[in-house]
Every structure is written in C-alpha cells, then in structure tokens.
Amino acid sequence: MHSLSLKIIFKSIKICHCFILIFFFVFMFSSYILIAQKNKSVLQTVPIWKRIDLELKSSKVYNNEFLDVAVDATFIHESGLRIDIPGFWNGDNIWVVRFSPNKMGKWTYKISSNDETNSGLMKSGELLAVANEGSTELDRRGFIRISDNLRMFTYNDGHPFFWLGDTHWQAPDFERIEECNFPSCNGQCGNSQFKHLVNNRISKGFNVYQMYPDAAESDGGGNLRRYNWWDNRQKLLDTPDSIRINPVAFRKNFDIMMEYLANHGLTIALGLGVHQSTANAMDERSLMHWARYLVARYAAFPIVWITAQEVNASPKIEPYEKWKKVANLIDELDGFNRPLSMHTDRDYPGKHPSFLEIKDLRWHKFWAMQGGHLKDNSAENQGQEYYMKYWNAKPRKPYIETEANYEQLYWPHPISADKVRETAWRAIQSGSYGYTYGASGIWAMNWEANDGRGWENWSKLSWYEALDLPGSFQMKHLKDFYLSLDFHQLIPRFNDSAYGRDIDYNKHFLSSYDNKLYIIYSVKGEPLTGYLKNLRAYSRYTAQWYNPRTGSYHKAAKTLIYPDSQGLHSLPTKPDSNDWVYVLKFNEKLF
Known part of the structure; x- marks a missing residue:
C-alpha cells in the first residue's frame, strides 16, 4: 500500500514537471515572438527610390541655426555600399536628414553634428528598404544615371x-x-x-x-x-x-x-x-x-x-x-x-x-x-x-x-x-x-x-x-518616334563616307544602327539628294516617311528597297518641301 502511494506521488510529480516544462517553453517561445515583433516594428521601412525624413530635435539653442551647426549622416547597406549625406535645418529646433535608398535590404545609419555636446542631433538606427509599388518608370526602374557606354542616360536598371x-x-x-x-x-x-x-x-x-x-x-x-x-x-x-x-x-x-x-x-x-x-x-x-x-x-x-x-x-x-x-x-x-x-x-x-x-x-x-x-x-x-x-x-x-x-x-x-x-x-x-x-x-x-x-x-x-x-505637341511626336525604334542603338554618322555619299550633312542629318536601320532628317526647304551606303546588297529593306509635324507615317513611293551590289541606295524625293524623316529598315527583325 505504501509502495503504491509512493508510485502515485512520483507519477504526479513527473506530470507536474512536464506541465512546468511545457509552460516554460510556451512562455519562452511567446516571449521570443513578442520580442521579434517588437524589433520588427522598430525597423522602419521605406520603399526603394522613395524618400524618408529622419527628424532630429536639437537639445540646444543657437544664435544662427543655419550656420552654427552642421549635421551629417552615414548610411551603410548590408552589402557594404556607403552613402554620406548632410542634414539640413528645417526651422525652429528641428534638423532633418533626407534619404532615399537605392538598394533593397537593410540599411544602418548614424547621424551626428559638429557640436558633440548636442545629444539631440545624434541618432543611429536601421531602415529596411522594401519593394516600390509605384507606377512611374522611376518607381519601377530607378533614378536615371549615365549609361555604361557613356553616351546617354539610362534608368538605374540599365533601360x-x-x-x-x-x-x-x-x-x-x-x-x-x-x-x-x-x-x-x-x-x-x-x-x-x-x-x-x-x-x-x-x-x-x-x-x-x-x-x-x-x-x-x-x-x-x-x-x-x-x-x-x-x-x-x-x-x-x-x-x-x-x-x-x-x-x-x-x-x-x-x-x-x-x-x-x-x-x-x-x-x-x-x-x-x-x-x-x-x-x-x-x-x-x-x-x-x-x-x-x-x-x-x-x-x-x-x-x-x-x-x-x-x-x-x-x-x-x-x-x-x-x-x-x-x-x-x-x-x-x-x-x-x-x-x-x-x-x-x-x-x-x-x-x-x-x-x-x-x-x-x-x-x-x-x-x-x-x-x-x-x-x-x-x-x-x-x-x-x-x-x-x-x-x-x-x-x-x-x-x-x-x-x-x-x-x-x-x-x-x-x-x-x-x-x-x-x-x-x-x-x-x-x-x-x-x-x-x-x-x-x-x-x-x-x-x-x-x-x-x-x-x-x-x-x-x-x-x-x-x-x-505647336512645338510642345511636336516634341511628343519626336519622342514617340525614337522610342519606337530603340533609339539607343542609333549612331550619328555626321559626314561619315562609309554610310552616305553626296549628302549635305548640315541639311540632312543621318544616323543608323549598323546597316539595319537608317534614319535621315531632312530640313524644310531643302531637296533630299545623295546615296545611303553600306546596306546589305540585294537584301530587302522597307522605306517610309515620317511627318515630324503630325507624328504620322506615310508610304514611300517605293516601299521595298533592294540595294545594289555595292550596297547603295539612291535617296528618294521628299513628299513636299517641308521637313521629313526618311526611315529605312532591314526587313528582318532588328534586334
């Protein structure tokens, strides 16, 4: 009887220990979740390519806030990329550091001033750059930069x-x-x-x-x-x-x-x-x-x-x-x-x-x-x-x-x-x-x-x-034209004899993408004469006129062009004396 009672007691103790352990693990796990959620809420998010203002409140008063103190900030991305930027006085006792992340992921920052006694102008923390859900090209592709070939501008993604x-x-x-x-x-x-x-x-x-x-x-x-x-x-x-x-x-x-x-x-x-x-x-x-x-x-x-x-x-x-x-x-x-x-x-x-x-x-x-x-x-x-x-x-x-x-x-x-x-x-x-x-x-x-x-x-x-x-509308025609033709592939040919012959190049402006696409802008009041060169002999090209005043295409007198054995093409007569753009495309897919 005594032995049975002891067994019951020991069994009860084991069950109690199990409940205590279960409670302990549940408590620890819940605490971890709460701490993680708290840390997550502290980590401020900002969409890539958008701006965030980090505000600081000065603990001191200055005679001239604009000149008496300088605020500077350093932002470091988890990849190691570093961006240094100054802050600015925004009125009263408020200074601001304005930042725009150019990479997704975690950024750490440290803000300080040249007045080390002003604790209000010191700040450090982290930001999380997240996806930008905006609808503009800058939102989707990033801010513009100079292209890798140093000829033009691209968006940050290279477009x-x-x-x-x-x-x-x-x-x-x-x-x-x-x-x-x-x-x-x-x-x-x-x-x-x-x-x-x-x-x-x-x-x-x-x-x-x-x-x-x-x-x-x-x-x-x-x-x-x-x-x-x-x-x-x-x-x-x-x-x-x-x-x-x-x-x-x-x-x-x-x-x-x-x-x-x-x-x-x-x-x-x-x-x-x-x-x-x-x-x-x-x-x-x-x-x-x-x-x-x-x-x-x-x-x-x-x-x-x-x-x-x-x-x-x-x-x-x-x-x-x-x-x-x-x-x-x-x-x-x-x-x-x-x-x-x-x-x-x-x-x-x-x-x-x-x-x-x-x-x-x-x-x-x-x-x-x-x-x-x-x-x-x-x-x-x-x-x-x-x-x-x-x-x-x-x-x-x-x-x-x-x-x-x-x-x-x-x-x-x-x-x-x-x-x-x-x-x-x-x-x-x-x-x-x-x-x-x-x-x-x-x-x-x-x-x-x-x-x-x-x-x-x-x-x-x-x-x-x-x-x-009128010119403001015609700028749209100009942009639409070039965007439709992968303008970044075009090279100005100036007076290059490899691509043109007998063309007055200060009245008729030629650019091309290799021998696949030729564009020539002919100014108002000047007849278009001369030859395009370096075309693919006997290959088929499609010819069109583009009206830069209206943004419309017009059929050329000859819509299909077959260059001769030397790759020459005699330029046609313009539709009238106005300015026109002559477009000659190799008939296969360009790119």
Whole structure:
C-alpha cells in the first residue's frame, strides 16, 4: 500500500514537471515572438527610390541655426555600399536628414553634428528598404544615371532613358502652387498653376523639369516673389557669416514642387542659380552655404545637377570660378552621386572658359549644352561640326541640348515651331540622346501677358497662352518616334563616307544602327539628294516617311528597297518641301 502511494506521488510529480516544462517553453517561445515583433516594428521601412525624413530635435539653442551647426549622416547597406549625406535645418529646433535608398535590404545609419555636446542631433538606427509599388518608370526602374557606354542616360536598371525636358527657369520662385489663372481651368489641377503646367507636360511625354531657384533674389525680370529664400538677402554679399536661410520657403513651396514632380515620374534637372547675376550678388561663402543646403535638402530626389544656368556667360572669369567651386562641393557632398554637369553658354571662338577648359574637369560627367537662339552663333552651334566635337571628345561624356531656340522667344523675332522642331531633330540626329524644349511665357514665367513682368522683351506670351504651342505637341511626336525604334542603338554618322555619299550633312542629318536601320532628317526647304551606303546588297529593306509635324507615317513611293551590289541606295524625293524623316529598315527583325 505504501509502495503504491509512493508510485502515485512520483507519477504526479513527473506530470507536474512536464506541465512546468511545457509552460516554460510556451512562455519562452511567446516571449521570443513578442520580442521579434517588437524589433520588427522598430525597423522602419521605406520603399526603394522613395524618400524618408529622419527628424532630429536639437537639445540646444543657437544664435544662427543655419550656420552654427552642421549635421551629417552615414548610411551603410548590408552589402557594404556607403552613402554620406548632410542634414539640413528645417526651422525652429528641428534638423532633418533626407534619404532615399537605392538598394533593397537593410540599411544602418548614424547621424551626428559638429557640436558633440548636442545629444539631440545624434541618432543611429536601421531602415529596411522594401519593394516600390509605384507606377512611374522611376518607381519601377530607378533614378536615371549615365549609361555604361557613356553616351546617354539610362534608368538605374540599365533601360534607356530618352530625355525630353521642359524649361522652367526660376520655377521655385514664380510658379504658383496655390492659384491658377488658366481661363478655362476645370479645377483638375487643384487650383495650382504649377500642377497645371506639370500635368500638361506629362501628357505630352516630357520627363525632365529643368529649373533653378533664384538664389540671390537678384533676377526674375520683375516678377513678384512668392517667398524669400533668406531673412535678409542684403547680407549675402557683404556679411556672409551672418546669413540665415528661410526654411518656410522650402517647406511650403520648394519641397511641395519637388515631391509632386518626383511622385509623377519626372526627373529634375536642378541648378542653384544663374550666371553672374547670382555669382556677383553672393559672396563665395554665401554661395557655398546655399549649395550645401540644397544638396542636403534635394539630393534624395530624382535629380541631375546642372550647377547653374550659363555658368560661363560672363566675360569675366570670377563668376565661373565661383560656380566651379559650387560644383566641386556638390560632388563632395552628394553621396548618391547623381549625374553632375554645368549648364553652359554658347560655345564659340574666343569663348572663355571654353569647351576645352571644361571637358577635363573630374566631376563633370555630362554636357548640359546650349546651342543658343537664332542669332548669336546659334547656326554654327547647331551644325554637325559643333556636335561632332562633343561626340569625339575625350573623355567621353553624354551631351544633351538643353537650351536652343525657345518657341516664340523674341530674339529679335519670334522663333517659330518650324525652327524649334528642326533644332530638336538636328540635335538628336547628331548624338544628343534627348532634348530640352522651351516656350515663351514658361521658360521665364509670365503670369499675364503685357503686365510688365517676366522678361517681356523676349518672352511676350502668358504661361497659359504658351502652354499648348505647336512645338510642345511636336516634341511628343519626336519622342514617340525614337522610342519606337530603340533609339539607343542609333549612331550619328555626321559626314561619315562609309554610310552616305553626296549628302549635305548640315541639311540632312543621318544616323543608323549598323546597316539595319537608317534614319535621315531632312530640313524644310531643302531637296533630299545623295546615296545611303553600306546596306546589305540585294537584301530587302522597307522605306517610309515620317511627318515630324503630325507624328504620322506615310508610304514611300517605293516601299521595298533592294540595294545594289555595292550596297547603295539612291535617296528618294521628299513628299513636299517641308521637313521629313526618311526611315529605312532591314526587313528582318532588328534586334
């Protein structure tokens, strides 16, 4: 009996131990799950190619928040990739580090300042970059970069990017985000002139918004400022050690524009000011503080840097030297390594600094070139020799025609859509894998015509009168044409005797992809004559005409072409005296 009782007791103890062990393991497992969930919730997520603002609250008060303290951050991806970027003062006692991951996975970061006693400006943590579910090409393919062959731009995934830009100089100063005076505006723009402009340009295929803020508030053609960048711009030149930025102008204006552009798939070609107008009105130290602030605030966006408009416009060297130092600083501070250039003035004999002096700058990665407008050497700057100089230059760099013949610009007579269209086609057929368009009333903002504001000597239309000029539609035809033909395979042939004979190459602009695809743009009023060469003898090619004014294809008199034994093809007569594009395709699948 006693033995039986002991057995029962021992059995009960074993059962109790089992329950205790089970409870212990359940408790430990539950605790692990809770801790894991807690850690997971702490790890902040951000979609790749989107922006995240890491906010810091200063534990100290400074006399001048803009100058007295500098915040810097380091982000390291799990692969080892490192991105360094400065932070910026955002008003009151708030600083921000703005980051955009370019790789999925875990990022660790560390933020510090040059004031080691300010614990509020120190922060470390982790971010998890996740898939981007946005619908734009920038969301799906990533921000643009320079192609591996150094000839053009591609998205980050390597897919070719056809640059179609629109000019909005000083948009952050004068384009209005809270009112719209378009006569028949239906409210779809949210009563925002800026959004009305952007939406119109997107509908026409534009994917680059080319702009700069008027840094010194010294330009603008008499336009009324919406915000001031500085609390006192008079200090910019004489007392640069006491200048102070106005963060409200950025939060309520510039940031809103940048977000809208980025979220709608546009790349921003961003300058920091304009030629000597900015450089002469700012001490070099003021300009460098401005550059650091804009890099900190906007490098995380889909941008390419153009430094400033017409950095070498002045006959004096000092403004250019200032802008060169600004570009050096951009290169030093921008850990994302966005493409960097300088928008240049027309390049002509005697120009200083010239093409030869700029091409070897270490940080200069592409040419934001200017062919000019009607007079002032523009004819020479839009001919084949001009572009050939850039194509053959070493080191090799992409070049984009970023300012030439704005539509309805009075220079001294209004520039027609015919001239605008011709300029764009000439540039692209000459190796500029993209183009920036400009329209009177928009490149220099005119709220209303004849109101005495907005550079009306040259830009006489209101923005809404300029919104749908013929050239803006024809830019879409141009882009659609090249995208349909794998434009990135085309090579400008200039005066290459291997591909053409007896062709006036400054009136008829030839490009080709080997001997499989030939494109020739023939200007208005000039008969097309000569021969295409290096075609496949006796092979079958298909010939068509493309109308660059309407975006439509037309049958050639002979639609099937069989080159002779020497691979020659005599160019046909154009349908009429207008400009036309002749397209000759090898009849098998091209690629």
